Amino acid sequence: MTDAGAAADCARFAPPDERIRPGDAAHYVPGQPDMWVFVLVEALIFASYFVIYMLHRVQDPALYLRSQERLNAGLGVTNTLILLVSSWFMARCVQSSRERRYDVAFRQVLFTMVLGLLFIGFKLIDWSRMVSEGLELSTNEFFSFYYFLTAIHVLHVLIGFVFLIVAAYQLRSPLRRSQEIVETCATYWHMVDFLWVMIFALLYVIR
Amino acid sequence: MRAVAVQAAPVLPSGLFERLAWHWRYNPKLEFWIAWYSMVFFYNLFGVVFVGMTRVMPPPQPWWDTPRVVQWFNDNHNGLLVGFGIIFLVSGLTAACNALIGYSMRRMSVSRAFAYSYIAIYSVSALPGMLLTAIALTVGAMRPERDPELIYWLYDMGFMCFVGTMGIFLIGTLVWMIAILIDKNRVLPKWFGYLNICNLITEFVVATSWVFKKGVFAWNGAIAFWVDTAVFAVYTVAFIYLLRKMIKREDFGDGPLPA
Numbered sequence: 001m002t003d004a005g006a007a008a009d010c011a012r013f014a015p016p017d018e019r020i021r022p023g024d025a026a027h028y029v030p031g032q033p034d035m036w037v038f039v040l041v042e043a044l045i046f047a048s049y050f051v052i053y054m055l056h057r058v059q060d061p062a063l064y065l066r067s068q069e070r071l072n073a074g075l076g077v078t079n080t081l082i083l084l085v086s087s088w089f090m091a092r093c094v095q096s097s098r099e100r101r102y103d104v105a106f107r108q109v110l111f112t113m114v115l116g117l118l119f120i121g122f123k124l125i126d127w128s129r130m131v132s133e134g135l136e137l138s139t140n141e142f143f144s145f146y147y148f149l150t151a152i153h154v155l156h157v158l159i160g161f162v163f164l165i166v167a168a169y170q171l172r173s174p175l176r177r178s179q180e181i182v183e184t185c186a187t188y189w190h191m192v193d194f195l196w197v198m199i200f201a202l203l204y205v206i207r
Numbered sequence: 208m209r210a211v212a213v214q215a216a217p218v219l220p221s222g223l224f225e226r227l228a229w230h231w232r233y234n235p236k237l238e239f240w241i242a243w244y245s246m247v248f249f250y251n252l253f254g255v256v257f258v259g260m261t262r263v264m265p266p267p268q269p270w271w272d273t274p275r276v277v278q279w280f281n282d283n284h285n286g287l288l289v290g291f292g293i294i295f296l297v298s299g300l301t302a303a304c305n306a307l308i309g310y311s312m313r314r315m316s317v318s319r320a321f322a323y324s325y326i327a328i329y330s331v332s333a334l335p336g337m338l339l340t341a342i343a344l345t346v347g348a349m350r351p352e353r354d355p356e357l358i359y360w361l362y363d364m365g366f367m368c369f370v371g372t373m374g375i376f377l378i379g380t381l382v383w384m385i386a387i388l389i390d391k392n393r394v395l396p397k398w399f400g401y402l403n404i405c406n407l408i409t410e411f412v413v414a415t416s417w418v419f420k421k422g423v424f425a426w427n428g429a430i431a432f433w434v435d436t437a438v439f440a441v442y443t444v445a446f447i448y449l450l451r452k453m454i455k456r457e458d459f460g461d462g463p464l465p466a
Contacts (some may be wrong), residue, residue: 033398038398057425
């Protein structure tokens with residue numbers, strides 16, 4: 001390998017944080033750009049779900065309106081607030097980590113996790129209440145979409161816990177603490193929040 | 208690898224057959240390219256057979272009654288027999304794909320267990336994901352005079368195997384994803400590691416086809432089939448392209464390999 005090639009490889013394999021220079025601020029993407037590719041693909045997939053949902057909704061709006069009234073809007077709003085606050089904690093965590101206040105950042109990622117668990121807890125309560133009222137996956141088309149969209153979202157939240165644990169693991173030891181990885185994990189968590197806001201609007205709010 | 212032979216290789220000739228002969232004799236990555244082209248050939252043939260010949264993709268309606276299902280078998284009699292005959296003949300080519308993906312993990316800074324478990328999982332997955340479908344539908348098409356209820360049974364079995372048995376792919380995808388994301392040698396880009404999450408989630412989505420016979424969540428539904436297939440197509444094109452890039456790379460060995 002030539003010297004130039006070796007130098008290029010050294011630059012490529014350098015730890016991510018060392019590749020970011022102050023002058024690059026204008027081109028700076030939080031976290032790994034790879035995660036943003038994933039966010040884009042996920043947004044496209046969910047957009048296709050939403051379009052399909054809306055196409056079915058316009059065919060029988062009365063059924064969807066009647067079914068929507070059976071949802072517990074209070075729990076929906078509570079869960080939305082919980083996820084928004086969790087996202088806020090995650091944003092604070094990234095900021096704390098940038099300021100090298102790692103203990104604070106670690107606590108903030110733990111708060112995010114607790115709120116994520118609370119979200120899932122409320123979702124389970126909501127599902128069990130609905131099932132006990134006889135509102136199941138195959139009750140009608142609206143509830144099929146409801147269970148599908150909320151379950152797929154919960155799956156994303158569960159995957160999100162892996163990212164939060166990775167962020168906590170990074171923040172815990174001075175030997176790790178990659179700002180890029182913390183930001184990548186935060187990006188995923190914000191996507192989970194963003195998707196929920198869309199799902200909440202479509203299932204609970206839209207009339 | 209035939210690294211010694213390549214030093215003495217003459218200049219690449221211009222004619223097609225001469226070039227092929229040159230590659231056969233001197234290309235140090237010949238085995239990789241054979242595996243890669245086998246994979247491309249297999250996926251193309253898979254598309255031709257499943258879409259064009261057997262009409263299994265897109266799947267027909269799950270809610271059809273018995274006479275309509277029997278008619279479907281009669282309409283596609285020759286396509287099913289010839290098409291799946293071809294699939295039985297070439298199904299072993301999936302090994303080339305598994306080998307290349309397994310090899311990608313052997314270049315990574317991760318345990319060998321990843322490559323071995325991936326190869327084991329995907330070797331088994333050809334059975335529920337492709338061969339059982341092919342066997343059930345071939346048996347259904349073989350004797351048109353068979354009891355229609357039995358043909359109906361084979362129809363359900365064929366399509367539920369094809370669309371609904373994705374759990375095994377899920378674990379295989381998970382193994383590759385984790386390997387890519389924790390690898391330090393950058394054999395495959397991280398964005399592809401994350402793209403595995405999309406493919407993995409589609410395996411959950413198809414589970415709805417076990418519940419619904421009609422609508423977007425049925426085995427031919429807009430969500431359970433079309434969106435999932437679109438994601439799988441993007442995923443497949445991405446990994447075929449990335450495996451090609453991996454073969455072309457010359458900087459293997461720069462990073463740490465497992466002991």
